[in-house]
Each structure stands twice: as structure tokens, then as C-alpha cells.
Amino acid sequence: MRIRSAEIIAVGSEMLTPHRTDTNSLFLAGRLNELGIELSAKAVVGDDQRLLTTLLRQSLERVDLVIITGGLGPTEDDVTREAVSDALGRPMSEDADVLASLEKRFADRGYVMPANNRKQAQVPRGAVVIANPNGSAPGLWLEEGSQAIVVLPGPPRELQPMFDYSVSPRLVATTAGTRWRRRVIKITGRAESQVDEVARDIYLALMKAPTPIQTTILATPGQIELHLAAVSADVAAVDAALADAVGRLATALAPFVFSVDGRNLEEVVGDLLRERGLRIAAAESCTAGLLLGRLTEVPGSSGWVVGGIVAYDDAVKIEQLGVPPGLLEAHGAVSEPVAVAMAEGVRSRLSADIGIGVTGIAGPDGGTETKPVGMVVIAMAGVSPSVRTLKFPGDRRMVRQFSTAAALDMVRRALVTP
Amino acid sequence: MRIRSAEIIAVGSEMLTPHRTDTNSLFLAGRLNELGIELSAKAVVGDDQRLLTTLLRQSLERVDLVIITGGLGPTEDDVTREAVSDALGRPMSEDADVLASLEKRFADRGYVMPANNRKQAQVPRGAVVIANPNGSAPGLWLEEGSQAIVVLPGPPRELQPMFDYSVSPRLVATTAGTRWRRRVIKITGRAESQVDEVARDIYLALMKAPTPIQTTILATPGQIELHLAAVSADVAAVDAALADAVGRLATALAPFVFSVDGRNLEEVVGDLLRERGLRIAAAESCTAGLLLGRLTEVPGSSGWVVGGIVAYDDAVKIEQLGVPPGLLEAHGAVSEPVAVAMAEGVRSRLSADIGIGVTGIAGPDGGTETKPVGMVVIAMAGVSPSVRTLKFPGDRRMVRQFSTAAALDMVRRALVTP
Numbered sequence: 035m036r037i038r039s040a041e042i043i044a045v046g047s048e049m050l051t052p053h054r055t056d057t058n059s060l061f062l063a064g065r066l067n068e069l070g071i072e073l074s075a076k077a078v079v080g081d082d083q084r085l086l087t088t089l090l091r092q093s094l095e096r097v098d099l100v101i102i103t104g105g106l107g108p109t110e111d112d113v114t115r116e117a118v119s120d121a122l123g124r125p126m127s128e129d130a131d132v133l134a135s136l137e138k139r140f141a142d143r144g145y146v147m148p149a150n151n152r153k154q155a156q157v158p159r160g161a162v163v164i165a166n167p168n169g170s171a172p173g174l175w176l177e178e179g180s181q182a183i184v185v186l187p188g189p190p191r192e193l194q195p196m197f198d199y200s201v202s203p204r205l206v207a208t209t210a211g212t213r214w215r216r217r218v219i220k221i222t223g224r225a226e227s228q229v230d231e232v233a234r235d236i237y238l239a240l241m242k243a244p245t246p247i248q249t250t251i252l253a254t255p256g257q258i259e260l261h262l263a264a265v266s267a268d269v270a271a272v273d274a275a276l277a278d279a280v281g282r283l284a285t286a287l288a289p290f291v292f293s294v295d296g297r298n299l300e301e302v303v304g305d306l307l308r309e310r311g312l313r314i315a316a317a318e319s320c321t322a323g324l325l326l327g328r329l330t331e332v333p334g335s336s337g338w339v340v341g342g343i344v345a346y347d348d349a350v351k352i353e354q355l356g357v358p359p360g361l362l363e364a365h366g367a368v369s370e371p372v373a374v375a376m377a378e379g380v381r382s383r384l385s386a387d388i389g390i391g392v393t394g395i396a397g398p399d400g401g402t403e404t405k406p407v408g409m410v411v412i413a414m415a416g417v418s419p420s421v422r423t424l425k426f427p428g429d430r431r432m433v434r435q436f437s438t439a440a441a442l443d444m445v446r447r448a449l450v451t452p
Numbered sequence: 453m454r455i456r457s458a459e460i461i462a463v464g465s466e467m468l469t470p471h472r473t474d475t476n477s478l479f480l481a482g483r484l485n486e487l488g489i490e491l492s493a494k495a496v497v498g499d500d501q502r503l504l505t506t507l508l509r510q511s512l513e514r515v516d517l518v519i520i521t522g523g524l525g526p527t528e529d530d531v532t533r534e535a536v537s538d539a540l541g542r543p544m545s546e547d548a549d550v551l552a553s554l555e556k557r558f559a560d561r562g563y564v565m566p567a568n569n570r571k572q573a574q575v576p577r578g579a580v581v582i583a584n585p586n587g588s589a590p591g592l593w594l595e596e597g598s599q600a601i602v603v604l605p606g607p608p609r610e611l612q613p614m615f616d617y618s619v620s621p622r623l624v625a626t627t628a629g630t631r632w633r634r635r636v637i638k639i640t641g642r643a644e645s646q647v648d649e650v651a652r653d654i655y656l657a658l659m660k661a662p663t664p665i666q667t668t669i670l671a672t673p674g675q676i677e678l679h680l681a682a683v684s685a686d687v688a689a690v691d692a693a694l695a696d697a698v699g700r701l702a703t704a705l706a707p708f709v710f711s712v713d714g715r716n717l718e719e720v721v722g723d724l725l726r727e728r729g730l731r732i733a734a735a736e737s738c739t740a741g742l743l744l745g746r747l748t749e750v751p752g753s754s755g756w757v758v759g760g761i762v763a764y765d766d767a768v769k770i771e772q773l774g775v776p777p778g779l780l781e782a783h784g785a786v787s788e789p790v791a792v793a794m795a796e797g798v799r800s801r802l803s804a805d806i807g808i809g810v811t812g813i814a815g816p817d818g819g820t821e822t823k824p825v826g827m828v829v830i831a832m833a834g835v836s837p838s839v840r841t842l843k844f845p846g847d848r849r850m851v852r853q854f855s856t857a858a859a860l861d862m863v864r865r866a867l868v869t870p
Contacts, residue, residue, distance in 0.1 A: 047668045048679065050491045052482035054670075055473060059496075064470030073468045074503060077495040078477075081668070085492060085514070092510055096503070109648045109669060110656070143843075148645050150652070168846070191847065250471045261471055316762075322748035323741025326762045330740035333816050333848060341768040343761055344734075344744045350759040350802055354772070384768055398751050430751060 035180050037208040039072050039097040043089055045105035045114050046188060047080035058103045058186075058193055065197060067214040069205050070265070071099065081105060086117035090183070094121070098181050099205070104188030106171035108151040115156055115174075118185060122178060124158040132163055132172050139170055161185075164200040168192045175204060182208075213269055217276045219260040219283055220293040222443045226253040232286050233260065236279075245275040255432045256439025257299070292446055299442045300328045306449040307338035307388075312417065314445065315386035316342040317355050317376035319367065320394040320410060325438045340386045345376065355379030368393050368405050370413070370421045377415035389415040392441050396433045410437045418448035453598050455626045457490050457515040461507055463523035463532050464606060465498035476521045476604075476611055483615060487623050488630035488683055489517065499523060504535035508601070512539070516599050517623070522606030524589035526569040533574055533592075536603060540596055542576040550581055550590050557588055582618045586610045593622060600626070630685045635694045637678040637701055638711040640861045644671040650704050651678065654697075663693040673850045674857025675717070710864055717860045718746050724867040725756035725806075730835065732863065733804035734760040735773050735794035737785065738812040738828060743856045758804045763794065773797030786811050786823050788831070788839045795833035807833040810859050814851045828855045836866035 042063075044056035059076045066073050074097060079086050086105070093100045105114030119126045133155035140147040154171055157163060164173030164186070171187040173196050184201050186193045221229055230251060237249035240262070250261040262279055266272040284291045292302050307314055316325050326342045329335060343354045348367055351357040357375040365371045373391040381389025394410030401407035406425070410433065413421040422444065426436035460481075462474035477494045484491050492515060497504050504523070511518045523532030537544045551573035558565040572589055575581060582591030582604070589605040591614050602619050604611045639647055648669060655667040655678075663682050670677040680697055684690040702709045710720050725732055734743050744760045747753055761772045766785055769775040775793040783789045791809040799807025812828030819825035824843070828851065831839040840862065844854035 047666075048670050050481055050494065051679070052478045052485070055475070055478060057473070060470045060473060063468055067470070074500065075495060075497045075507065076468065077493060079493045082492065088514075089493065096506075108645050110652060111669065143845075148649050150649060151645060191850070250469065252471055318741070321745070322757070323736070323744035323760070323762065326741035326764075327739070327745050327852075330764060331849070336764055339740070339764050341762040341764040341772075342741065343772070344741065344759040346744075346748060346754055346757050346759040347802075354759075354761070354802065384765075384772065431749070434745075 035098075035177070035182065035208045037071055037098040037182060037205060039074050040066055040099040040101060041074060041093040041097045042076040042101045042103065043086065043093065044076070044078045044103045044188075045081065045086060046078075047082075047111075049078045050080050056103075058188065058190060061190065061194055062101060062103075062197065064216075065202065067263070068216070069202070070213060071205065081111040081113055083113035083117045083120070086113060087120045090117060090121040094178070094181060094183075099184065100181075101184045101186065103186050103193060106154065106173075106185065106187045108148070108153055108170070112153070114185060115153075115158065118174070118176070118183065119158040122158065122176065122183070124160060124176075126156040126158050128152075128155050129157040129163060132157065135165075136170055164196050166192050166196055168195065173200070175201065213267075213272075214263055214265045215269065215272045215276055217262045217280050217294065218296060219262070219280060219287070219291055220299070221258040221260070221287055221290045222256055222292055222299060222439050223290045224258060224287075226251060226258055229258045229260070229287065229290075233283055236282055236286060240279050243275065245272055247275060247279050255426075255428060255435035289447065292443065298331075299439060299446070301332050303329070303442050303445050303449075304332045304335055304338055306446060310449060312387040312449075313338055313340050314388045314390065315340045315380045315384040316390040316392070316441070317351075317380035318342060318344050318392050319346060319351070319376070320396045321392050321434050321437050321441070322346055324434055325390065325392060325441050328438050328442065340384045342384070343380050351376060355383065366405065368395055368409060368411055370411055370423060373411040373413035374415065374419075374421050377413040381416045386416065388417050388445065390441050390445065391415070392437055394433070394437060396430045396437075398430060408433050410440070412437070412441050412444055414444050414448060418451075420444065420448070453516075453595065453600065453626045455489055455516040455600060455623060456630075457492050458484055458517040458519060459492060459511040459515045460494040460519045460521065461504065461511065462494070462496045462521045462606075463499065463504060464496075465529075467496045468498050474521075476606065476608060479608065479612060480519060480521075480615065483620065485632045485634075487620070488627050488632050489623065490632070490683070499529040499531055501531035501535045501538070504531060505538045508535060508539040512596070512599060512601075517602065518599075519602045519604065521604050521611060524572065524591075524603065524605045526566070526571055526588070530571075532603060533571075533576065536592070536594070536601065537576040540576065540594065540601070542578060542594075544574040544576050546570075546573050547575040547581060550575065553583075554588055582614055584610050584614055586613065591618070593619065630683055631687055631690075632681055632683045633687065633690045633694055635680045635698050635712065636714060637680070637698060637705070637709055638717070639676040639678070639705055639708045640674055640710055640717060640857050641708045642676060642705075644669060644676055647676045647678070647705065647708075651701055654700055654704060658697050661693065663690055665693060665697050673844075673846060673853040707865060710861065717857060717864070719750050721747070721860050721863050721867075722750045722753055722756055724864060728867060730805040730867075731756055731758050732806045732808065733758045733798045733802040734808040734810070734859070735769075735798035736760060736762050736810050737764060737769070737794070738814045739810050739852050739855050739859070740764055742852055743808065743810060743859050746856050746860065758802045760802070761798050769794060773801065784823065786813055786827060786829055788829055788841060791829040791831035792833065792837075792839050795831040799834045804834065806835050806863065808859050808863065809833070810855055812851070812855060814848045814855075816848060826851050828858070830855070830859050830862055832862050832866060836869075838862065838866070
């Protein structure tokens with residue numbers, strides 16, 4: 035078997051509504067790319083056994099590999115197993131090992147397995163079962179002549195490890211040596227168009243280099259990512275070309291580049307705090323816990339995060355943070371003096387090395403001519419005391435996302451400076 | 453012509469990479485829904501004329517309407533016009549009006565039209581041209597027997613007005629007044645399989661009712677949604693049938709149902725607090741601000757959220773919340789007495805009516821035999837004092853999501869009880 039081309043079929047009626055979309059295919063596209071397998075098309079189909087059967091048969095007329103995601107749950111809606119059985123003409127039977135592991139999964143939590151979960155032990159003839167360490171639905175690997183059919187559950191945290199540990203090695207065995215290699219540059223504090231303007235000439239040159247490098251720019255509130263990719267059978271050469279490209283772009287875009295090794299902003303900040311032996315606390319008003327929530331997304335963050343005060347009400351700013359009432363009256367809650375007092379207050383009251391204060395107007399209401407929606411003040415106390423007033427675009431959710439990124443970046447820039 | 457079913461094909465190789473996805477189909481799914489047209493599947497295909505031709509032909513074997521988006525630009529890559537021409541066997545010719553308007557578009561900006569844009573004036577025989585006020589690529593409306601094919605450019609700001617002003621009126625004329633109507637039931641505190649076991653008999657009955665109602669179940673950590681949908685020309689009858697179905701399911705699943713009107717859990721809790729004139733504060737350890745972040749996602753939440761203390765370090769629990777050190781020593785930080793002391797401490801120190809305390813082990817480290825990863829204790833003080841110890845599955849992120857939902861639901865259930 036030599037697998038060169040693939041299609042993906044995502045199953046679930048919710049992905050045909052205006053509210054949900056298939057994101058597993060993005061992960062799978064990246065992995066197939068790296069394996070040198072071309073993804074030629076993808077589809078989304080509802081919980082419709084007959085249509086899924088038809089689409090699977092049609093895909094098998096075109097490509098070497100079909101990956102089906104979703105529709106493996108225990109309910110009436112879940113029709114993927116049945117459709118695969120129909121399309122390949124392979125009857126199903128109950129797999130004793132799968133059944134035993136399902137029963138054990140429930141027993142470990144002190145439950146008796148509901149009767150409808152038994153359906154998940156049905157396996158088409160000749161299928162290899164792929165273990166699912168994070169959920170009840172096992173996956174399937176089927177071979178049909180020179181073609182393969184892979185079936186995986188829909189939840190990304192179940193699908194992703196199953197692909198990496200069980201499917202990928204099987205596919206590697208069938209591909210012949212070319213690999214996509216990738217690097218990511220992460221940037222904060224700049225808009226997409228600003229990054230593009232600085233980087234454009236560089237990536238036009240990279241596309242024409244002896245090892246051509248493709249560049250894609252991706253923007254979310256508070257973060258721009260440049261994705262670089264190149265393909266070759268000579269992994270060392272392509273890695274060297276990518277390293278050179280990362281170096282050129284990171285130099286041009288410094289000091290806004292915070293990561294070239296995949297780490298998130300909260301991980302970079304966490305590593306800096308840990309290395310310096312510093313502990314942080316935050317006083318949050320408009321972000322109301324989201325900055326602390328992000329700082330503590332990193333496992334082990336109890337080593338550098340003390341805690342904080344969410345001072346949504348001005349009385350909390352006064353009583354818990356010691357912000358002088360006169361300061362609030364004179365400057366208003368969204369002001370540089372109040373942000374500084376919040377940062378100092380939380381640092382001293384929680385005995386942290388660094389205190390951060392965030393206050394702003396997330397909207398949709400509360401804006402004025404001089405203090406519009408999107409205005410946010412961020413202060414840092416203890417180490418490298420500073421304060422910045424920023425104006426972010428977008429709705430309430432975006433303003434809060436931009437604010438947490440800007441606060442994390444203030445800490446990063448203070449600590450990376452030699 | 454009577455259009456009841458549709459498929460969408462999005463064209464563009466960039467949507468087969470890990471970085472971009474098709475979002476036009478979300479907009480189109482909403483519009484088709486409102487028109488009473490069922491979207492049964494959607495596909496993404498690269499800039500591949502032969503494959504697009506095949507997919508279009510196969511879609512036309514299944515549905516009344518096929519919408520193709522993208523691939524209408526002036527470059528070699530853009531193959532949609534050619535594929536439609538091939539699939540329908542309709543040769544193309546240059547449309548003088550389209551050519552004139554393309555030339556005018558460039559002239560208005562002081563440019564001469566590049567030669568490759570001339571390609572955009574090619575139109576398959578019998579196609580109606582759809583004007584594009586925001587770009588150079590015109591759209592197409594084609595009829596083939598009782599079926600329709602719609603072709604629109606990829607950029608959302610071009611596609612959306614073209615659909616609303618030119619395509620939608622043509623579709624309305626074919627749908628004879630049928631409309632899809634939807635309701636959503638939101639549930640927390642139950643697993644998907646538990647909801648399904650209770651609800652299955654009801655939705656099997658609903659599917660066989662005089663106005664058949666389709667049901668889809670969707671699960672995220674801490675929230676299960678049941679989506680109900682039905683189609684009819686008689687909007688009043690279908691709304692009544694849906695209201696009856698919602699009533700039956702909500703009764704069977706009470707008290708775990710928190711919303712049948714679209715509101716999120718934080719909105720439901722916010723409304724209850726506002727109606728009762730109660731203000732809330734939270735002391736968070738493992739969730740570290742995410743509960744307060746969620747409570748304050750609701751605009752106007754400063755009316756009912758005072759603020760809180762993120763007590764990541766035990767010293768913060770002692771000094772800022774007044775948790776007795778002896779309690780921490782005797783029971784450990786993750787224990788019912790400590791959660792209760794946190795809830796009481798934050799309530800009294802921040803002068804709130806209700807205090808919530810959350811402490812737990814989010815993982816991946818820190819678990820023990822008696823206090824495993826995923827164990828979370830939530831306490832409520834002030835109104836309806838209570839405390840619960842829970843065990844959540846999944847990784848750090850999921851445990852924190854489950855915990856915020858459980859804490860919000862503890863407040864909801866205390867306040868809805870008559």
C-alpha cells in the first residue's frame with residue numbers, strides 16, 4: 035500500500051448549522067501534510083446513514099485514504115459504524131475486548147454502563163480497533179485492497195492522540211520519505227496589516243529561495259502567527275532553511291515576537307517568572323479573572339502565580355486593594371493612577387514580587403467621549419514599574435482578550451530586557 | 453421548481469491547509485434554514501477543475517440546489533466557471549455586459565483592466581449573471597430542469613450581499629412558504645449518555661409525530677444541548693409542536709435544564725441575581741478567575757458581580773479570605789471545610805450577598821489516591837449555604853470548564869427553587 039491522497043468526511047448535523055464548524059479537518063490537514071499525503075477534498079455530512087454511505091463510496095473511487103470523524107457515540111444519532119459497514123459490505127459484530135474496556139471505563143467511575151453504550155462495541159469485519167484513552171468511542175482502521183479507511187471520534191482531545199499514536203505510524207509505513215516541516219512565529223502588540231507590511235518582502239524572497247518556503251499569516255485578538263512550511267526529502271536542509279527564515283523574520287519583527295518554538299504567551303511568561311524566581315499577582319477589573327485564568331492554564335503555575343483580586347466593584351478596589359477613594363474620584367476607575375494603585379495594592383497585599391493592574395471599558399456600555407469602549411489601562415508594579423493606556427477594537431469579548439494579551443506582554447517585555 | 457434540499461461546495465486549496473476553513477457555509481446554512489431549505493452536506497475542494505466537476509455532478513444527483521463559492525477570480529487557479537460549464541455540458545462565451553462592467557470598474561479607479569480579468573466575463577450558456585457590487589467576480593444563477601446551481605465569489609463581503617439581494621428572492625419564489633423553526637434546550641450536570649437515556653423515547657416519538665421534530669444532541673464540558681427542528685408551511689402549528697416538545701423534554705430532564713430560550717448559564721444566573729437584587733463574589737483556587745470571567749461575560753454584570761479573590765497560594769486563602777490555618781492543616785486545601793471557609797470569607801470581606809468557594813485539583817499533577825486529579829469542591833455561602841464534592845473527567849482545561857459550570861449551576865439551583 036502506498037498512500038498519496040486523502041479525503042476527510044466529518045459527520046454531525048450540528049456542523050451543518052450556522053453555529054458549528056468542523057475543526058478536526060484542520061488538525062488532520064496539518065498531519066497529512068507532514069506525512070506528504072495530499073488532502074484533495076473534505077466534506078461535512080449530517081447524521082444520515084445513507085448519505086454517509088454514498089459519500090464514503092464516492093471518496094473511495096478517488097483517493098487512497100478516507101478519514102471519517104464523528105458519529106461514533108452511543109446514541110441513535112450516531113451512524114458512522116453502520117455506514118462504514120454498509121459501504122464496504124462488511125457485517126458488524128460485537129467485539130468482546132471493546133465491550134470489556136467500555137464496562138471497565140464506567141466501573142472505574144462507579145457507574146454501571148448504560149445499555150446504549152453497548153452499541154460502541156460493534157465492529158465491522160476485518161477492522162482493527164484503535165484504542166481511545168480519553169473517551170468511550172474506539173476508532174477503526176480498515177484496509178480495502180490498496181486503500182485505507184480510518185474512523186475516529188469527533189472530540190478533538192480524543193481524536194488527536196489517537197491519530198498521533200495509532201494512525202500516523204501506520205500511514206508513515208506507507209509513504210516514501212518526503213516530509214513537510216513547519217515553524218511558527220508568534221507575535222503580539224501589532225495588527226495583521228502591520229506585520230504583513232514588515233514581513234511581505236521577506237516572504238516573497240522565501241518563496242523564490244532554492245528551498246521554497248510558504249508563509250501564512252493568522253490573526254486572533256492579541257496574537258498574530260506566521261506559519262512557515264517547506265517540503266523535502268532532505269529534512270536537514272529544509273530545517274536549516276526554515277531556521278534561517280525564522281531568524282530573518284523574527285529580527286525584522288522584534289520586539290513584538292514572543293515565541294518561535296511553539297510556546298504560548300502564558301507559557302513564555304511563566305518560564306520567565308520561574309527562571310527569575312519571581313511570583314506574580316494581578317488585580318483585574320474589566321478582565322475580571324481572565325488574566326489570572328490564562329496565567330494558570332500552564333501546568334505547575336502555582337510555582338509563580340500567587341493569586342489576585344477581581345475588583346469589579348470600586349468598593350473592592352478601595353477595601354481589598356487599598357486604592358485611595360480620592361484617586362478614584364479625581365481620575366475615575368479607568369485611569370493610570372488607579373491602575374498603578376491596583377498593581378501596587380495587589381503586589382503588597384498578596385506579598386508577590388510583581389503586581390499587575392488592569393482596568394478598562396470592555397463595553398458595550400460605559401464608554402464616554404474621553405474614555406471610549408475599548409480603552410484599557412495596564413500597570414505593572416514591583417519589577418520594572420510601568421503603566422500604559424491602550425485602545426482596543428472590537429466587542430466586549432475581543433477587548434477582554436486583547437487586554438489579557440497586552441498585560442502578559444508587558445510582563446514578558448519587562449523580564450526579557452537584558 | 454420547488455427547492456427543498458441543498459449542498460454547498462467551497463472551492464479553494466487554502467481551505468485544505470491547517471490554517472483556513474470555509475466560513476461562508478455558516479452564513480449560507482443560516483440563510484437556507486430561514487428559507488426552509490435543508491442543508492444536507494457541504495464540501496471543500498481545492499482548485500481542481502476535474503474534481504469540482506465530479507463533485508458538482510454527484511451533488512446534483514442528490515439535492516435540488518447546489519451552491520458553489522469561490523474560484524471565480526482572474527487567475528489560472530480559478531476554475532469554477534470551467535467546472536460548471538463541464539458538469540452541465542454548457543459551453544461558455546464572453547458576456548459583453550459583464551466585460552463592459554469589468555472595464556468600467558477598473559477605469560473608475562484609473563486603471564486599465566489587466567488582460568487576465570477578461571476571463572471573468574466568460575459565462576456558461578443560459579446562466580443569469582448576478583451583479584457583484586463589491587468585487588470584480590460576478591455570480592451565476594443556473595437552472596437545470598427542476599434544479600438550481602448558484603455560483604458566488606469567496607470573499608464574505610462580496611458573497612453575503614449578493615446572496616441576500618439576488619439569490620434569496622429567487623429561492624423564496626421556489627420554496628412555497630415552508631420554514632424551518634428551531635428550539636434549543638440547555639442542560640448541565642449530566643453526561644451526554646445520561647441525557648440520551650432519559651430523552652431517547654421522547655425524541656423517537658417526536659420524529660413520528662404529525663409534525664415530525666428532528667433532535668440533535670451536542671456536548672461540551674459542563675453543557676449538553678438538545679437542538680429541536682421542524683419544517684412546515686404552517687409556522688404557528690410548527691411553533692406549537694416545538695413548544696410542546698420542549699415542554700416534554702424539559703420536564704423529563706428537570707432539574708438539569710437551565711435554559712429553553714437560548715440564554716447561556718451565566719446569563720440565566722445573572723438574570724436570577726438581578727431579579728432577586730443579590731450580589732455575588734467568588735473565591736477561586738483551581739479555576740483561578742475563570743468563574744468570575746464567565747460571570748462578567750454578560751454585559752451589565754457590574755450590577756450583580758462584586759468581584760472576588762483568586763487564592764492560588766494557600767497564604768492568600770489565609771490572609772485575604774480568613775481561612776483558618778488549622779483548617780488547611782487538618783483537611784487540606786481541597787476539602788469541604790476549606791471551600792466553605794473560602795465562600796464565607798469572600799462573601800463577608802467583599803460585602804456580597806452570596807459567596808462561592810471553588811477549590812480542586814485540575815491536574816495534570818497534584819493528585820493523590822484520596823484526592824485524585826479532577827476532584828473539585830464547591831461551596832456557597834450567604835444564601836442557601838451548601839457544599840458539594842465532585843469528580844470531573846478530562847484534562848486540566850476540561851476540569852476547569854466543568855468546575856465553572858458546576859459553580860454557576862449551584863447558584864442557579866439555589867435561586868430558582870421556589
